[in-house]
Amino acid sequence: xxxxxxxxxxxxxxxxxxxxxxxxxxxxxxxxxxxxxxxxxxxxxxxxxxxxxxxxxxxxxxxxxxxxxxxxxxxxxxxxxxxxxxxxxxxxxxxxxxxxxxxxxxxxxxxxxxxxxxxxxxxxxxxx
Amino acid sequence: xxxxxxxxxxxxxxxxxxxxxxxxxxxxxxxxxxxxxxxxxxxxxxxxxxxxxxxxxxxxxxxxxxxxxxxxxxxxxxxxxxxxxxxxxxxxxxxxxxxxxxxxxxxxxxxxxxxxxxxxxxxxxxxxxxxxxxxxxxxxxxxxxxxxxxxxxxxxxxxxxxxxxxxxxxxxxxxxxxxxxxxxxxxxxxxxxxxxxxxxxxxxxxxxxxxxxxxxxxxxxxxxxxxxxxxxxxxxxxxxxxxxxxxxxxxxxxxxxxxxxxxxxxxxxxxxxxxxxxxxxxxxxxxxxxxxxxxxxxxxxxxxxxxxxxxxxxxxxxxxxxxxxxxxxxxxxxxxxxxxxxxxxxxxxxxxxxxxxxxxxxxxxxxxxxxxxxxxxxxxxxxxxxxxxxxxxxxxxxxxxxxxxxxxxxxxxxxxxxxxxxxxxxxxxxxxxxxxxxxxxxxxxxxxxxxxxxxxxxxxxxxxxxxxxxxxxxxxxxxxxxxxxxxxxxxxxxxxxxxxxxxxxxxxxxxxxxxxxxxxxxxxxxxxxxxxxxxxxxxxxxxxxxxxxxxxxxxxxxxxxxx
Numbered sequence: 001x002x003x004x005x006x007x008x009x010x011x012x013x014x015x016x017x018x019x020x021x022x023x024x025x026x027x028x029x030x031x032x033x034x035x036x037x038x039x040x041x042x043x044x045x046x047x048x049x050x051x052x053x054x055x056x057x058x059x060x061x062x063x064x065x066x067x068x069x070x071x072x073x074x075x076x077x078x079x080x081x082x083x084x085x086x087x088x089x090x091x092x093x094x095x096x097x098x099x100x101x102x103x104x105x106x107x108x109x110x111x112x113x114x115x116x117x118x119x120x121x122x123x124x125x126x127x128x
Numbered sequence: 129x130x131x132x133x134x135x136x137x138x139x140x141x142x143x144x145x146x147x148x149x150x151x152x153x154x155x156x157x158x159x160x161x162x163x164x165x166x167x168x169x170x171x172x173x174x175x176x177x178x179x180x181x182x183x184x185x186x187x188x189x190x191x192x193x194x195x196x197x198x199x200x201x202x203x204x205x206x207x208x209x210x211x212x213x214x215x216x217x218x219x220x221x222x223x224x225x226x227x228x229x230x231x232x233x234x235x236x237x238x239x240x241x242x243x244x245x246x247x248x249x250x251x252x253x254x255x256x257x258x259x260x261x262x263x264x265x266x267x268x269x270x271x272x273x274x275x276x277x278x279x280x281x282x283x284x285x286x287x288x289x290x291x292x293x294x295x296x297x298x299x300x301x302x303x304x305x306x307x308x309x310x311x312x313x314x315x316x317x318x319x320x321x322x323x324x325x326x327x328x329x330x331x332x333x334x335x336x337x338x339x340x341x342x343x344x345x346x347x348x349x350x351x352x353x354x355x356x357x358x359x360x361x362x363x364x365x366x367x368x369x370x371x372x373x374x375x376x377x378x379x380x381x382x383x384x385x386x387x388x389x390x391x392x393x394x395x396x397x398x399x400x401x402x403x404x405x406x407x408x409x410x411x412x413x414x415x416x417x418x419x420x421x422x423x424x425x426x427x428x429x430x431x432x433x434x435x436x437x438x439x440x441x442x443x444x445x446x447x448x449x450x451x452x453x454x455x456x457x458x459x460x461x462x463x464x465x466x467x468x469x470x471x472x473x474x475x476x477x478x479x480x481x482x483x484x485x486x487x488x489x490x491x492x493x494x495x496x497x498x499x500x501x502x503x504x505x506x507x508x509x510x511x512x513x514x515x516x517x518x519x520x521x522x523x524x525x526x527x528x529x530x531x532x533x534x535x536x537x538x539x540x541x542x543x544x545x546x547x548x549x550x551x552x553x554x555x556x557x558x559x560x561x562x563x564x565x566x567x568x569x570x571x572x573x574x575x576x577x578x579x580x581x582x583x584x585x586x587x588x589x590x591x592x593x594x595x596x597x598x599x600x601x602x603x604x605x606x607x608x609x610x611x612x613x614x615x616x617x618x619x620x621x622x623x624x625x626x627x628x629x630x631x632x633x634x635x636x637x638x639x640x641x642x643x644x645x646x647x648x649x650x651x652x653x654x655x656x657x658x659x660x661x662x663x664x665x666x667x668x669x670x671x672x673x674x675x676x677x678x679x680x681x682x683x684x685x686x687x688x689x690x691x
Contacts, residue, residue, distance in 0.1 A: 021417070034493050081519075119500050
């Protein structure tokens with residue numbers, strides 16, 4: 001898997017991650033933050049994409065502390081209607097100071113048969 | 129006038145008879161219902177039949193039989209045991225209460241019927257390893273068992289507890305031994321999956337007396353007019369059922385391939401068939417389910433479907449090329465599975481997904497892709513089953529929600545098959561409005577009212593006077609249907625107005641109606657009663673014409689509207 005790298009400005013605000021799911025499909029997701037060794041996961045958020053809660057969450061408490069850390073997002077996407085010819089798309093958008101971070105967003109898309117389970121990750125790199 | 133009176137009498141009989149038919153006894157009704165749901169996963173039971181005394185027949189199997197049903201058909205007392213086959217019969221004793229024992233294998237069920245002697249009745253008693261059929265003189269069991277059952281119709285037997293021990297006469301019998309009939313399956317097939325034909329007397333006789341021309345067919349049908357709007361109108365208007373329909377989900381997938389199939393005249397056709405939703409195709413990645421829920425225009429566009437069909441005759445007799453485009457719009461749909469109704473609980477597919485779908489275990493960064501794929505595939509397998517169950521539950525709970533669908537399909541033809549010679553070849557427009565009685569608690573889960581209208585121009589239809597030839601006609605159709613019911617009982621009313629104008633010929637206007645009802649007697653046995661007729665002009669006839677009145681037993685539900 002090619003490594004996704006999110007560039008963060010050291011003097012910027014705490015970054016945020018937003019998950020969006022296209023084709024009007026249902027999704028249930030979980031976002032985790034790992035240390036530099038890819039261990040000690042801390043849950044950033046979990047939820048579903050149909051409730052009133054925005055699917056956008058701040059990551060960590062300081063930008064400097066995120067340097068070299070990993071963030072992962074896992075989701076189950078399901079078609080409410082079922083049937084053939086279904087598509088899905090999942091997009092993870094990282095923002096800092098209300099601007100999209102360099103290299104972001106990260107997208108997965110394809111055909112959907114009933115349900116699909118997805119996984120993706122990114123590594124934070126703090127720059128001046 | 130006479131016919132009108134007969135119709136009124138028939139409707140009265142319908143109303144009076146069906147509740148009685150619906151009272152058919154279940155030994156344990158609640159258990160039977162759950163047993164019905166579990167039929168698909170159960171295995172066949174081996175049952176043994178033993179005439180243990182002159183007033184008792186024991187039916188044994190590995191465990192208690194909780195889903196047997198019994199009813200009276202003519203002079204016979206019938207016991208139906210679902211999901212069973214007979215492993216053996218032992219008959220050494222005679223009975224004073226019945227003279228004949230007949231065993232039928234009806235598909236997956238066993239029906240054991242007893243030809244009762246006059247004044248005899250039977251009832252079921254549960255046992256730990258099966259059940260017993262207990263016979264007695266009617267004056268001994270009537271008060272607690274017959275429930276006022278009328279001979280000749282499916283009967284209602286009391287489920288209230290076993291009979292007192294003194295209700296069974298222990299005196300040894302002196303009557304002749306009952307004759308055992310076990311019809312052999314024909315060609316390896318079950319011996320008539322349908323129910324026993326109604327016996328003379330009782331309801332059958334009553335219906336036959338009221339309606340001398342009534343048909344007591346084993347299978348009773350009604351018109352059951354199609355009131356749906358075609359999902360792919362272009363294919364429908366061409367009368368073409370393609371072998372394959374291209375349903376591209378992305379622009380990249382929007383490719384074409386040659387298709388083939390037969391048209392309504394049986395001519396081989398080759399061509400193209402597309403079916404797609406442009407808004408999803410172009411903009412699907414940006415349509416979130418929240419947008420879909422919050423904006424009517426997003427819903428409207430997301431469900432607006434286009435179809436396109438092109439056919440070319442592949443034989444020397446038919447070289448014409450035909451084109452049709454189709455548009456299907458869902459103007460509103462209260463059963464739309466993408467619209468979130470958390471108050472419906474797990475009857476809402478999205479809420480069910482939220483409650484039931486499971487995320488996989490936590491995957492650490494830099495896990496090998498092969499391991500990730502394995503974890504996700506295992507999780508998908510689990511969730512697929514759950515998601516199917518959610519959709520199935522929601523479909524059953526929301527089958528009758530209100531909706532309004534509209535469709536239009538124009539078509540063109542080039543008789544020479546060249547691209548310059550296309551001419552108008554008629555078209556069609558359809559619309560259906562369904563009302564699900566939302567907010568009316570007594571009806572909202574069991575009933576639906578549908579209104580349907582369609583107009584077709586230059587439609588090719590078989591000529592009823594000249595077999596093998598076709599007429600070209602324009603037709604206007606208005607129809608309505610009321611359906612109500614459950615797995616146990618179904619009711620269906622239909623009325624349709626059809627005006628047909630044959631091009632260069634006559635115009636015909638008729639009003640067709642049908643009414644039908646059914647009651648489930650056992651898992652594979654439904655008593656069905658139906659009637660239909662025409663009102664107005666039809667082939668020169670005026671006034672009301674009752675064209676059919678049928679009753680019978682069907683092995684499958686015909687009117688249960690619920691999926």
